[in-house]
Amino acid sequence: PANKKLLFLPGDGIGPEVMRQVRRVIDWLDRKRNVTFDVTEGLVGGAALDAYGVALKDETLADALAADAVLLGAVGGPKWDNPSDYTKRPEAGLLMLRKELGLFANLRPAVVFDALVDASTLKPDVIRGLDIMIVRELTGGVYFGEPRGISDIGNGERRGVNTQVYTTSEIRRVARVAFELARKRNRKVHSMEKANVMESGLLWRQEVTKLHQEEFQDVELHHMYADNGAMQLLKNPRQFDVIVTDNLFGDILSDEAAMMTGSLGMLPSASLGAPDANGGRKALYEPVHGSAPDIAGKDLANPCATLLSFAMCLRYSFDMEAEAGMLEKSIQNVLGGGMRTADIMAPGMARCSTTVMGDSILREL
Amino acid sequence: PANKKLLFLPGDGIGPEVMRQVRRVIDWLDRKRNVTFDVTEGLVGGAALDAYGVALKDETLADALAADAVLLGAVGGPKWDNPSDYTKRPEAGLLMLRKELGLFANLRPAVVFDALVDASTLKPDVIRGLDIMIVRELTGGVYFGEPRGISDIGNGERRGVNTQVYTTSEIRRVARVAFELARKRNRKVHSMEKANVMESGLLWRQEVTKLHQEEFQDVELHHMYADNGAMQLLKNPRQFDVIVTDNLFGDILSDEAAMMTGSLGMLPSASLGAPDANGGRKALYEPVHGSAPDIAGKDLANPCATLLSFAMCLRYSFDMEAEAGMLEKSIQNVLGGGMRTADIMAPGMARCSTTVMGDSILREL
Ligand SMILES: CC(C)[C@H](C(=O)O)[C@@H](O)C(=O)O
Ligand SMILES: CC(C)[C@H](C(=O)O)[C@@H](O)C(=O)O
Numbered sequence: 001p002a003n004k005k006l007l008f009l010p011g012d013g014i015g016p017e018v019m020r021q022v023r024r025v026i027d028w029l030d031r032k033r034n035v036t037f038d039v040t041e042g043l044v045g046g047a048a049l050d051a052y053g054v055a056l057k058d059e060t061l062a063d064a065l066a067a068d069a070v071l072l073g074a075v076g077g078p079k080w081d082n083p084s085d086y087t088k089r090p091e092a093g094l095l096m097l098r099k100e101l102g103l104f105a106n107l108r109p110a111v112v113f114d115a116l117v118d119a120s121t122l123k124p125d126v127i128r129g130l131d132i133m134i135v136r137e138l139t140g141g142v143y144f145g146e147p148r149g150i151s152d153i154g155n156g157e158r159r160g161v162n163t164q165v166y167t168t169s170e171i172r173r174v175a176r177v178a179f180e181l182a183r184k185r186n187r188k189v190h191s192m193e194k195a196n197v198m199e200s201g202l203l204w205r206q207e208v209t210k211l212h213q214e215e216f217q218d219v220e221l222h223h224m225y226a227d228n229g230a231m232q233l234l235k236n237p238r239q240f241d242v243i244v245t246d247n248l249f250g251d252i253l254s255d256e257a258a259m260m261t262g263s264l265g266m267l268p269s270a271s272l273g274a275p276d277a278n279g280g281r282k283a284l285y286e287p288v289h290g291s292a293p294d295i296a297g298k299d300l301a302n303p304c305a306t307l308l309s310f311a312m313c314l315r316y317s318f319d320m321e322a323e324a325g326m327l328e329k330s331i332q333n334v335l336g337g338g339m340r341t342a343d344i345m346a347p348g349m350a351r352c353s354t355t356v357m358g359d360s361i362l363r364e365l
Numbered sequence: 366p367a368n369k370k371l372l373f374l375p376g377d378g379i380g381p382e383v384m385r386q387v388r389r390v391i392d393w394l395d396r397k398r399n400v401t402f403d404v405t406e407g408l409v410g411g412a413a414l415d416a417y418g419v420a421l422k423d424e425t426l427a428d429a430l431a432a433d434a435v436l437l438g439a440v441g442g443p444k445w446d447n448p449s450d451y452t453k454r455p456e457a458g459l460l461m462l463r464k465e466l467g468l469f470a471n472l473r474p475a476v477v478f479d480a481l482v483d484a485s486t487l488k489p490d491v492i493r494g495l496d497i498m499i500v501r502e503l504t505g506g507v508y509f510g511e512p513r514g515i516s517d518i519g520n521g522e523r524r525g526v527n528t529q530v531y532t533t534s535e536i537r538r539v540a541r542v543a544f545e546l547a548r549k550r551n552r553k554v555h556s557m558e559k560a561n562v563m564e565s566g567l568l569w570r571q572e573v574t575k576l577h578q579e580e581f582q583d584v585e586l587h588h589m590y591a592d593n594g595a596m597q598l599l600k601n602p603r604q605f606d607v608i609v610t611d612n613l614f615g616d617i618l619s620d621e622a623a624m625m626t627g628s629l630g631m632l633p634s635a636s637l638g639a640p641d642a643n644g645g646r647k648a649l650y651e652p653v654h655g656s657a658p659d660i661a662g663k664d665l666a667n668p669c670a671t672l673l674s675f676a677m678c679l680r681y682s683f684d685m686e687a688e689a690g691m692l693e694k695s696i697q698n699v700l701g702g703g704m705r706t707a708d709i710m711a712p713g714m715a716r717c718s719t720t721v722m723g724d725s726i727l728r729e730l
Contacts, residue, residue: 084571086564086567089561091561121487121488122486122487122488123486126486143562148563149564150564153532158533158572159530159532160530160531160563160564160569161528161530161564161565162529162566163528163529165524165525165527167518167522168524169522194613194616196456197456197507197508198507198508198525199451199513199515199525199526200527201525201527202451203523204525207523226616227617228620230617230620230621231620231621231624231629234487234624234625249617251591252592252614252617253617255592255593256595256599259600264596
């Protein structure tokens with residue numbers, strides 16, 4: 001059979017150096033587990049803007065569409081900040097990938113590693129053992145709704161508009177992902193919106209309720225206003241199993257949850273499309289953290305989030321549960337042994353570089 | 366001169382019982398400080414729905430428009446939850462008050478009281494001494510934008526739409542409030558939006574920058590994406606002084622900040638309109654907490670947030686700094702003495718009812 005096709009998009013800032021550690025795991029898979037990947041590499045974000053004047057070239061998009069999975073580092077940085085032309089932003093490349101690949105379901109686990117429970121600004125008793133899966137809708141809502149734009153309205157005044165919009169099928173397909181994930185976890189879903197002030201949120205609530213009644217009555221469903229969700233996450237995070245929410249609330253709430261774990265440098269994410277005829281689905285994997293321009297190129301970044309994103313890739317795109325588990329276990333063991341990159345450094349631990357963290361994980365494997 | 370005119374809207378759940386404690390402070394002001402208020406009372410939210418079939422009667426709105434200030438308890442509860450008719454929700458009464466009174470600037474302090482530093486789920490070292498003022502835009506954005514609604518689009522599909530919209534003057538007037546507050550505090554403003562994905566956020570950023578350059582260069586201005594804001598609040602809350610943001614982000618971020626303090630039952634808010642010709646401005650004061658139907662009528666609720674809202678009322682609407690300070694100091698002293706309502710109870714403290722908390726504060730006064 002044809003080799004598994006991966007597209008690597010290292011992007012900006014620390015993207016390239018954390019992605020380099022994934023290359024090493026791929027070599028290991030080839031040598032020791034007899035699994036070969038065809039890896040293509042491309043540019044996205046600021047790197048693509050610099051090289052081609054666009055945040056994502058047509059050819060790169062075509063490569064992404066042809067790949068079995070895309071692995072992305074990070075995009076953005078002060079160098080490309082604040083241009084008022086939306087198409088000339090690093091973020092445009094990422095948004096185009098999400099939209100064109102139809103990656104409507106963004107899975108963002110917020111997990112507290114036992115070895116890192118003290119890294120959080122929250123009390124250890126509150127977050128120990130935390131394991132939440134946030135499912136964020138990723139191709140709809142206010143990110144893509146039309147009409148949008150800024151217009152002059154006379155008297156020196158301007159008006160900025162965006163449109164929050166969801167349809168029945170957009171809501172159902174992402175809610176389905178959440179319910180199915182909950183079935184493999186603790187069978188509990190919290191759906192979050194502002195149904196009390198937004199009709200799009202009311203539709204969200206009604207459609208999630210309907211799908212639940214039709215097909216997922218074995219899963220516990222709760223509705224929560226998003227502002228209350230932001231509070232409940234802090235008050236009692238372990239009440240949650242799976243959270244499903246829209247693109248914009250998901251952006252904020254998943255970042256809140258991620259920071260609660262105290263170790264952003266450890267958190268992976270997966271963005272999935274609809275299942276196709278062959279049982280496959282388009283997918284993009286990326287760490288939750290950003291491009292961290294301040295430490296880029298210094299061999300200081302934590303590669304774990306990107307390696308764990310690759311573990312998600314092995315699991316969701318290639319059904320390689322064994323290898324995904326091995327990689328995850330190796331990372332845990334290395335942390336358990338006291339190795340720490342700067343971002344998760346703590347008293348009594350051994351501070352190491354990106355490369356040395358990679359070495360240790362490879363050795364564990 | 367005419368007496369100061371106050372409209373009391375106790376609303377639902379614990380609203381009436383916490384407002385009762387304000388009555389006692391008003392009596393005290395009358396007897397001991399020679400300040401007399403004309404207090405009118407009305408219904409809002411679920412209480413108004415039950416009595417009149419609408420969440421706010423025209424007469425009550427007229428009373429609010431005629432008052433120097435409105436004091437509100439809380440609205441909402443499961444009894445009125447989930448009706449699909451938006452006008453038949455308790456929240457509709459509150460939204461109408463905000464809009465019709467033109468209360469565009471919602472001031473939500475997130476303050477950690479020394480006596481309550483352990484009540485937070487965050488580590489004491491992270492939040493001790495926290496004092497943030499969040500200024501949330503309250504009469505614009507997706508809460509009120511048109512078009513909005515749910516429509517059938519064929520094939521059994523529906524579509525839910527809301528519109529996020531801001532104009533130059535809406536942004537400038539709320540940013541002005543934030544800059545002016547910062548001048549009386551630590552001269553630092555963080556403005557939060559998603560200018561990287563929303564044009565309405567880009568306009569927000571541009572207009573805030575412009576106003577800053579024109580009139581407030583003595584204040585430090587930072588721009589932050591709202592998702593990063595949600596993280597930075599948790600990572601290092603004391604980096605913030607004043608935060609200004611839109612209606613929807615403000616809803617979420619101010620609730621996050623409020624819960625971080627660990628004592629929601631202690632947090633007041635003020636909603637202010639534009640200054641009028643006489644130097645006055647329309648204003649509504651309310652606690653940040655909700656109607657807490659589960660403990661309503663049991664004399665368990667914490668009246669402090671409502672009393673502190675009344676202190677804000679004395680300060681902002683009636684220029685009674687001395688009396689506002691006395692009330693605030695009394696509350697701090699009572700907490701310092703170990704009195705705690707159930708929501709902020711801690712080992713070694715004295716648990717008390719709503720009424721007894723009120724008694725103690727009155728005694729302090
Ligand atoms: C970079 C930005 C466009 C993006 C978003 O807002 O979705 C990021 O914050 C994220 O959460 O992946
Ligand atoms: C009750 C609700 C309409 C309201 C809002 O969303 O503004 C509340 O959450 C608040 O923050 O005051």
